[in-house]
Amino acid sequence: MTFHVELDEPRCVASGQCAVVAPDVFDQRDDDGVAVILDESPADDLLDDVRExxxxxxxxxxxxVEG
Incomplete structure (x- = not known):
């Protein structure tokens, strides 16, 4: 299965939950805490973490986005 991750950066409230749950895929900028995607098309074994x-x-x- 192929999938990719998208971030609507202006909506991000810098809670950091994504970086806690899927640290191989998400991180946060040091200056304002807004999320960044480290890997837009992560490996299949990270799918459950990304879904969460x-x-x-x-x-x-x-x-x-799956498919």
């Missing part, structure tokens, strides 16, 4: 990060994002700033 998308689900718990308080600002709904993340999107998982």
């Amino acid at each position: 990060a998308v689900a718990i994002c308080p600002a709904a700033a993340l999107r998982l």
